[in-house]
Amino acid sequence: xxxxxxxxxxxxxxxxxxxxxxxxxxxxxxxxxxxxxxxxxxxxxxxxxxxxxxxxxxxxxxxxxxxxxxxxxxxxxxxxxxxxxxxxxxxxxxxxxxxxxxxxxxxxxxxxxxxxxxxxxxxxxxxxxxxxxxxxxxxxxxxxxxxxxxxxxxxxxxxxxxxxxxxxxxxxxxxxxxxxxxxxxxxxxxxxxxxxxxxxxxxxxxxxxxxxxxxxxxxxxxxxxxxxxxxxxxxxxxxxxxxxxxxxxxxxxxxxxxxxxxxxxxxxxxxxxxxxxxxxxxx
Amino acid sequence: xxxxxxxxxxxxxxxxxxxxxxxxxxxxxxxxxxxxxxxxxxxxxxxxxxxxxxxxxxxxxxxxxxxxxxxxxxxxxxxxxxxxxxxxxxxxxxxxxxxxxxxxxxxxxxxxxxxxxxxxxxxxxxxxxxxxxxxxxxxxxxxxxxxxxxxxxxxxxxxxxxxxxxxxxxxxxxxxxxxxxxxxxxxxxxxxxxxxxxxxxxxxxxxxxxxxxxxxxxxxxxxxxxxxxxxxxxxxxxxxxxxxxxxxxxxxxxxxxxxxxxxxxxxxxxxxxxxxxxxxxxx
Amino acid sequence: xxxxxxxxxxxxxxxxxxxxxxxxxxxxxxxxxxxxxxxxxxxxxxxxxxxxxxxxxxxxxxxxxxxxxxxxxxxxxxxxxxxxxxxxxxxxxxxxxxxxxxxxxxxxxxxxxxxxxxxxxxxxxxxxxxxxxxxxxxxxxxxxxxxxxxxxxxxxxxxxxxxxxxxxxxxxxxxxxxxxxxxxxxxxxxxxxxxxxxxxxxxxxxxxxxxxxxxxxxxxxxxxxxxxxxxxxxxxxxxxxxxxxxxxxxxxxxxxxxxxxxxxxxxxxxxxxxxxxxxxxxxxxxxxxxxxxxxxxxxxxxxxxxxxxxxxxxxxxxxxxxxxxxxxxxxxxxxxxxxxxxxxx
Numbered sequence: 001x002x003x004x005x006x007x008x009x010x011x012x013x014x015x016x017x018x019x020x021x022x023x024x025x026x027x028x029x030x031x032x033x034x035x036x037x038x039x040x041x042x043x044x045x046x047x048x049x050x051x052x053x054x055x056x057x058x059x060x061x062x063x064x065x066x067x068x069x070x071x072x073x074x075x076x077x078x079x080x081x082x083x084x085x086x087x088x089x090x091x092x093x094x095x096x097x098x099x100x101x102x103x104x105x106x107x108x109x110x111x112x113x114x115x116x117x118x119x120x121x122x123x124x125x126x127x128x129x130x131x132x133x134x135x136x137x138x139x140x141x142x143x144x145x146x147x148x149x150x151x152x153x154x155x156x157x158x159x160x161x162x163x164x165x166x167x168x169x170x171x172x173x174x175x176x177x178x179x180x181x182x183x184x185x186x187x188x189x190x191x192x193x194x195x196x197x198x199x200x201x202x203x204x205x206x207x208x209x210x211x212x213x214x215x216x217x218x219x220x221x222x223x224x225x226x227x228x229x230x231x232x233x234x235x236x237x238x239x240x241x242x243x244x245x246x247x248x249x250x251x252x253x254x255x256x257x258x259x260x261x262x263x264x265x266x267x268x269x270x271x272x273x274x275x276x277x278x279x280x281x282x283x
Numbered sequence: 284x285x286x287x288x289x290x291x292x293x294x295x296x297x298x299x300x301x302x303x304x305x306x307x308x309x310x311x312x313x314x315x316x317x318x319x320x321x322x323x324x325x326x327x328x329x330x331x332x333x334x335x336x337x338x339x340x341x342x343x344x345x346x347x348x349x350x351x352x353x354x355x356x357x358x359x360x361x362x363x364x365x366x367x368x369x370x371x372x373x374x375x376x377x378x379x380x381x382x383x384x385x386x387x388x389x390x391x392x393x394x395x396x397x398x399x400x401x402x403x404x405x406x407x408x409x410x411x412x413x414x415x416x417x418x419x420x421x422x423x424x425x426x427x428x429x430x431x432x433x434x435x436x437x438x439x440x441x442x443x444x445x446x447x448x449x450x451x452x453x454x455x456x457x458x459x460x461x462x463x464x465x466x467x468x469x470x471x472x473x474x475x476x477x478x479x480x481x482x483x484x485x486x487x488x489x490x491x492x493x494x495x496x497x498x499x500x501x502x503x504x505x506x507x508x509x510x511x512x513x514x515x516x517x518x519x520x521x522x523x524x525x526x527x528x529x530x531x532x533x534x535x536x537x538x539x540x541x542x543x544x545x546x547x548x549x550x551x552x553x554x555x556x557x558x559x560x561x562x563x564x565x566x
Numbered sequence: 567x568x569x570x571x572x573x574x575x576x577x578x579x580x581x582x583x584x585x586x587x588x589x590x591x592x593x594x595x596x597x598x599x600x601x602x603x604x605x606x607x608x609x610x611x612x613x614x615x616x617x618x619x620x621x622x623x624x625x626x627x628x629x630x631x632x633x634x635x636x637x638x639x640x641x642x643x644x645x646x647x648x649x650x651x652x653x654x655x656x657x658x659x660x661x662x663x664x665x666x667x668x669x670x671x672x673x674x675x676x677x678x679x680x681x682x683x684x685x686x687x688x689x690x691x692x693x694x695x696x697x698x699x700x701x702x703x704x705x706x707x708x709x710x711x712x713x714x715x716x717x718x719x720x721x722x723x724x725x726x727x728x729x730x731x732x733x734x735x736x737x738x739x740x741x742x743x744x745x746x747x748x749x750x751x752x753x754x755x756x757x758x759x760x761x762x763x764x765x766x767x768x769x770x771x772x773x774x775x776x777x778x779x780x781x782x783x784x785x786x787x788x789x790x791x792x793x794x795x796x797x798x799x800x801x802x803x804x805x806x807x808x809x810x811x812x813x814x815x816x817x818x819x820x821x822x823x824x825x826x827x828x829x830x831x832x833x834x835x836x837x838x839x840x841x842x843x844x845x846x847x848x849x850x851x852x853x854x855x856x857x858x859x860x861x862x863x864x865x866x867x868x869x870x871x872x873x874x875x876x877x878x879x880x881x882x883x884x885x886x887x888x889x890x891x892x893x894x895x896x897x898x899x900x901x902x903x904x905x906x907x908x909x910x911x
Contacts (some may be wrong), residue, residue, distance in 0.1 A: 240529060248512075319573075
């Protein structure tokens with residue numbers, strides 16, 4: 001080539017294109033199947049994020065959640081006698097969100113950016129946000145913080161489970177962050193999550209399985225399945241602060257009562273562990 | 284809506300005595316009277332309008348479109364539009380996901396299948412003209428009526444178009460159309476969602492604006508075919524003074540919805556059948 | 567079991583025959599004596615072409631003719647001609663007994679929602695503060711205004727004066743005004759409230775009611791019956807005090823000073839009477855439904871009519887059935903018929 005393009009900055013003459021080495025499929029960590037009546041192990045840590053008022057990190061299997069809390073911080077504008085609580089839950093953009101029936105429909109519309117290029121919250125994200133918000137509204141002494149706001153930011157870094165199970169872990173992560181932020185609360189919220197299979201009257205505690213995608217004809221893959229997550233204030237007479245049930249079966253009173261009880265057991269168990277962690281971390 | 288502390292405590296005390304004295308003297312299981320009509324939009328396959336006595340009003344239209352099945356991720360699309368609310372607001376998204384979560388499970392998808400290639404896609408468009416209380420209950424009643432009055436034109440072309448490419452054609456005669464939800468043994472009625480308010484030991488259905496304001500917590504309960512179906516969810520009806528609930532509340536809400544649900548379905552079906560007569564007399 | 571009542575929307579379509587007749591029937595109905603149209607006028611309608619009339623609210627003047635600017639009824643006071651709108655927001659007038667809700671706490675004043683075009687203003691100087699009428703308002707009072715009245719609080723007050731722009735300035739310098747407790751708040755269109763001498767009444771069943779001229783109504787348990795017996799007396803003394811204003815002489819109206827001091831902080835308390843019985847609560851709920859009946863039937867609301875409606879409602883054992891449209895209309899017609907029978911309808 002003797003005609004040189006003088007308008008361009010050229011690279012060195014001996015440049016060669018980059019070549020990637022063959023990408024080897026990394027095997028994802030195989031989680032050992034746990035017995036149905038056991039709670040899966042979790043890794044928790046608090047105070048990792050330094051520029052917020054409280055944060056927590058939780059890892060359960062391949063699911064990773066991080067929560068940061070900002071506040072109580074002052075708000076502008078008119079007087080309010082109680083703090084405003086706001087919650088925002090976001091999945092990292094490349095994650096496929098738990099493909100429960102709820103998100104399935106709107107998956108095409110969920111990834112709409114608004115004018116400032118930020119991704120709008122998808123329905124699943126909104127749903128988780130409101131669940132968390134309604135749990136903590138009953139728990140935080142908001143009246144102790146007039147003229148202020150408390151903002152909870154939930155980041156889902158990785159997800160490998162069904163929706164309600166994820167919500168369960170998010171609740172615990174938020175509770176830990178709440179303690180780390182030193183916000184006055186009535187209690188520490190923990191929750192329990194179950195799957196009930198009607199056919200054999202079987203209860204799976206802390207189910208880690210992903211939901212299968214349903215095809216367009218909406219054929220129900222698993223018949224008679226109920227998913228339940230119940231959040232409690234265990235040291236305040238086991239008050240229920242959050243209740244969410246999904247599934248495709250009718251709900252009988254006696255079954256429900258039993259399921260709530262089992263959720264409560266699970267919640268208490270987790271509470272014990274979280275308490276233990278918090279006391280340890282103080283010492 | 285802001286209430287003065289004296290009003291708030293008066294309402295709270297009235298609603299927590301046994302039995303609750305509701306501000307409009309309703310009994311705990313009594314709905315506010317509604318004004319309803321259906322099949323009034325000539326260009327829709329099904330439509331309905333419901334007005335509440337407090338001025339809340341919603342219009343729902345059900346339209347269908349013939350689509351290539353393989354191009355669609357879902358055959359049902361629900362959209363909610365409320366004046367003054369952004370389409371991507373948490374409020375609207377939560378309404379949509381609650382509605383989707385129940386409608387999807389109980390939808391006669393097989394009726395939408397036309398041929399091997401083509402299906403109907405159902406668009407459920409909800410428009411809330413005004414609302415004072417949480418509009419989910421109102422919307423659910425309205426969707427029920429719209430779906431019950433939905434008619435699909437009769438297919439005249441062949442069902443099997445696997446070999447020969449052919450656009451489906453339909454019978455012009457509206458008399459020959461068939462209903463999407465035809466009452467029969469195999470076919471269920473559309474599902475309903477009820478909002479239940481909780482104060483003290485009392486649960487009450489269809490809370491008004493003021494009742495929501497003083498509610499300690501709320502439940503959204505699904506109902507289909509005389510049984511409680513998921514989703515069942517706790518929700519904060521107001522941002523103030525929320526408290527935890529006990530399993531007792533949930534069970535109470537259950538039996539209340541189970542009892543009321545049947546009556547509501549009966550009343551709604553009368554509306555549908557009487558409007559259907561008008562409809563057939565016009566066409 | 568009454569769970570839900572569904573009514574069908576009324577078909578308001580008109581027969582074509584009828585409308586034809588009406589169209590040909592439309593005639594400008596002129597009052598022979600004054601050259602005035604009577605009854606109801608719509609915006610843009612010619613009211614009179616006689617230039618002798620003074621033009622009041624709700625009218626406009628074009629080419630020597632007076633037109634109506636609103637839909638409403640014509641009111642003639644001497645030579646003043648105005649059109650009173652059928653609906654619309656409450657228009658405050660000096661002396662109106664109204665109920666309002668605090669919207670904002672500002673500098674030495676509260677903004678009060680009274681359902682008008684503009685928020686009313688309640689100055690810190692126009693309220694009674696704990697410690698008696700003569701107490702000077704200090705800076706510490708300014709700082710603790712939210713302890714007296716805060717956002718959301720309901721109060722009854724009197725329109726003291728009107729500003730140039732039509733906004734109202736309120737005062738609560740009487741024991742009959744102040745914060746509202748022990749009851750329930752209902753809103754009706756302000757046009758339904760008939761202005762009268764007295765707007766607070768006692769109703770059968772140990773209930774008090776305040777019919778705010780702005781359409782805000784407060785129904786509560788009748789708490790202090792002894793207060794009512796002395797009510798008129800105290801008010802008289804108070805009126806005297808207010809009249810005297812700054813040149814108040816010690817020795818005059820001394821009776822009312824201890825009375826006010828007694829009330830002290832209690833007048834700004836948010837606590838309800840601890841024992842409001844269930845029967846009182848149900849009675850209040852029934853009265854509320856009766857008022858809604860009257861409002862639904864667009865009957866002007868007076869003490870007498872509320873009592874009549876309440877008595878008529880007793881035919882329905884369950885007060886919850888009063889929310890049905892049919893029942894509401896029955897009660898409305900009962901009230902009207904009752905008045906006709908007594909010959910004042």
